[in-house]
Amino acid sequence: MKELVVISGKGGTGKTSLTASLAALAGDAVIADCDVDAADLHLLLSPKVLKVEEFRSGREAVIRPGDCIACDVCRDVCRYDAVRPVFENGRKAHYAVDAIACEGCGVCVRFCPEHAIDFPERVCGEYRIGETRFGPMVYAQLGIGAENSGKLVSTVRKEARAIADDGNARWILVDGPPGIACPVIASITGSSLALVVVEPTLSGIHDMERVLELTRHFALPTFVCINKWELNPQMTQEIEAAALAAGVSLAGRIGYDRAVTDAQIRGLTVVEHGGRAAEDIRAVWAALADAPGAPAAPATMEV
Amino acid sequence: MIIAIASGKGGTGKTTIATNLAMCLQKPVRLLDCDVEEPNCHIFLNPDLDGGERATLPVPVIDEGLCNNCGECGRICQFNAIVSLKTKPLVFPALCHGCGGCMRVCPTGAISEEGREIGTVETGTSGHIEFVQGRLDVGQAQSPPLIRAVKRHIAEEGVTIIDCPPGTSCPVIAALKGCDYAVLVTESTPFGLHDLKLAVATVRLLHLDFGVVINRATPHDVMVREYCKKERIPVLLEIPDDRRVAEAYSRGKLIVEAVPELRESFERLCCAIISRIQHRDAAPIPCAGTTPGVS
Ligand code: SF4
Ligand code: SF4
Numbered sequence: 384m385k386e387l388v389v390i391s392g393k394g395g396t397g398k399t400s401l402t403a404s405l406a407a408l409a410g411d412a413v414i415a416d417c418d419v420d421a422a423d424l425h426l427l428l429s430p431k432v433l434k435v436e437e438f439r440s441g442r443e444a445v446i447r448p449g450d451c452i453a454c455d456v457c458r459d460v461c462r463y464d465a466v467r468p469v470f471e472n473g474r475k476a477h478y479a480v481d482a483i484a485c486e487g488c489g490v491c492v493r494f495c496p497e498h499a500i501d502f503p504e505r506v507c508g509e510y511r512i513g514e515t516r517f518g519p520m521v522y523a524q525l526g527i528g529a530e531n532s533g534k535l536v537s538t539v540r541k542e543a544r545a546i547a548d549d550g551n552a553r554w555i556l557v558d559g560p561p562g563i564a565c566p567v568i569a570s571i572t573g574s575s576l577a578l579v580v581v582e583p584t585l586s587g588i589h590d591m592e593r594v595l596e597l598t599r600h601f602a603l604p605t606f607v608c609i610n611k612w613e614l615n616p617q618m619t620q621e622i623e624a625a626a627l628a629a630g631v632s633l634a635g636r637i638g639y640d641r642a643v644t645d646a647q648i649r650g651l652t653v654v655e656h657g658g659r660a661a662e663d664i665r666a667v668w669a670a671l672a673d674a675p676g677a678p679a680a681p682a683t684m685e686v
Numbered sequence: 687m688i689i690a691i692a693s694g695k696g697g698t699g700k701t702t703i704a705t706n707l708a709m710c711l712q713k714p715v716r717l718l719d720c721d722v723e724e725p726n727c728h729i730f731l732n733p734d735l736d737g738g739e740r741a742t743l744p745v746p747v748i749d750e751g752l753c754n755n756c757g758e759c760g761r762i763c764q765f766n767a768i769v770s771l772k773t774k775p776l777v778f779p780a781l782c783h784g785c786g787g788c789m790r791v792c793p794t795g796a797i798s799e800e801g802r803e804i805g806t807v808e809t810g811t812s813g814h815i816e817f818v819q820g821r822l823d824v825g826q827a828q829s830p831p832l833i834r835a836v837k838r839h840i841a842e843e844g845v846t847i848i849d850c851p852p853g854t855s856c857p858v859i860a861a862l863k864g865c866d867y868a869v870l871v872t873e874s875t876p877f878g879l880h881d882l883k884l885a886v887a888t889v890r891l892l893h894l895d896f897g898v899v900i901n902r903a904t905p906h907d908v909m910v911r912e913y914c915k916k917e918r919i920p921v922l923l924e925i926p927d928d929r930r931v932a933e934a935y936s937r938g939k940l941i942v943e944a945v946p947e948l949r950e951s952f953e954r955l956c957c958a959i960i961s962r963i964q965h966r967d968a969a970p971i972p973c974a975g976t977t978p979g980v981s
Contacts (some may be wrong), residue, residue, distance in 0.1 A: 392724055393697055393724045394698075395697010396697055426880060462785055483891065487764055488787055490787040527854045527884065528859040563724070585936065586724075586938070590726070597825065615937065648907075650876070
């Protein structure tokens with residue numbers, strides 16, 4: 384079984400549309416949407432939901448107003464400015480924790496002289512397991528303002544792997560998060576192959592270089608493909624040269640095609656909808672399908 | 687006056703709006719690039735940057751001579767960043783959130799803190815724009831502390847524009863907090879609409895006043911317009927799906943320079959935002975672009 388993770392230094396490069404098409408072409412894949420902050424893949428694959436699970440991670444401080452004597456200790460120890468006084472009739476009645484600001488460090492809980500602070504587990508989002516026309520799919524939505532998106536990414540990958548193991552799937556296709564921090568790290572550790580989707584822009588080349596540093600750091604076999612390459616043919620060449628110089632392989636170019644948006648509006652993958660870009664995507668898949676990638680190692684990264 | 691530019695997902699044109707808006711605002715204007723994982727504003731503004739300051743997060747250091755293996759530090763740490771199993775504690779700096787709990791709880795005073803470097807805050811200028819950006823080191827997992835470090839540069843006077851990271855999770859909250867107004871940038875596609883709804887939920891949670899800019903707008907893709915109408919969200923600006931815009935972006939050029947007729951649109955955007963904010967605050971700020979005669 385191979386695990387291919389599709390990433391891009393920044394969002395909006397067409398990563399999700401491409402992943403959906405690869406799922407259609409792979410035929411025998413478990414699909415995982417690890418872009419948990421802006422999960423869009425389900426809009427194209429319309430999974431039938433089989434299971435919904437709460438995702439809990441970390442804790443949050445909650446002050447019981449009745450037990451609080453407004454001694455200020457919690458406010459003084461909190462480094463995240465999460466504890467605020469609550470005034471009643473013009474005097475400080477008690478303190479309350481701003482759940483969005485609370486980092487869940489538990490320092491106030493430990494130092495409250497009245498033991499007035501509870502520390503329940505925090506629900507940070509949910510993940511769903513469903514069935515699509517191309518195979519099983521795991522996807523998630525991180526709660527607004529939630530943390531630990533790396534952990535949710537790891538959870539989604541773990542679920543996808545379990546399904547792939549059970550069904551002897553040949554591929555796990557991962558729609559990765561944008562950026563280079565915690566969620567991306569969680570989505571690429573222990574995977575077999577990365578595909579970096581780049582647009583031919585000046586910022587695209589910057590972002591690619593940063594994300595390639597990351598895949599190199601994790602010694603992950605990496606491919607680069609350029610999306611909407613005709614937007615700037617010269618930049619396309621520069622990016623390809625930079626990618627080769629960085630020691631990664633090229634998976635091809637995808638043309639600028641209005642059909643990509645039309646497919647999205649119809650809730651279809653580009654290869655189902657057809658068009659020029661669809662042919663380009665087939666070529667990209669052909670390059671990847673034969674690529675020697677490391678067999679997927681268990682997803683172990685906990686961030 | 688602090689204006690945040692945000693979007694539910696990346697690649698919608700956040701940076702385009704932030705940089706072009708800064709360009710059309712009158713002095714003093716400061717732009718903070720808080721998209722610290724992929725700071726891109728500099729590409730369009732070409733600021734002359736100083737060497738930058740390294741931003742740090744405090745992590746514990748153990749004085750083994752004072753440590754009596756009591757294990758309190760390991761018990762208070764919620765992030766498994768300090769582990770002590772009847773032994774001298776081991777610190778995993780990458781997991782540390784810098785809460786200071788271990789230092790506070792240590793009965794023998796064996797724990798102090800030192801700064802662990804997580805990224806750089808650079809400052810510079812580009813024409814009339816004062817520019818600040820954060821750049822997270824590759825391999826660092828936590829961006830909010832760096833975002834907070836960048837936000838320490840919010841200007842006391844004039845307008846500060848914040849280019850936020852994409853998404854709706856903790857980095858975005860760190861960037862949006864304390865702003866006066868949020869501009870949500872989206873595209874008129876199913877993905878764009880889905881992510882816009884998440885962004886709207888985020889700014890509503892923070893009780894921020896906000897409006898929407900539709901990028902790559904076409905006359906027939908109406909779904910975002912309809913959603914905004916239904917939700918009574920002002921659409922502040924629509925940027926047409928114009929190949930010249932995409933090409934200017936790809937070459938790292940500002941669209942108000944590449945597509946002159948859009949300059950006026952951006953000036954109107956400046957006015958629209960500023961008057962929304964002034965509606966609430968009293969402090970008057972000149973609401974004109976840099977072009978003479980526009981008011
Ligand atoms: S430390 Fe405890 S008693 Fe003191 S203000 Fe905080 S919650 Fe109230
Ligand atoms: S748990 Fe930590 S972050 Fe949350 S309120 Fe208490 S001290 Fe502040």
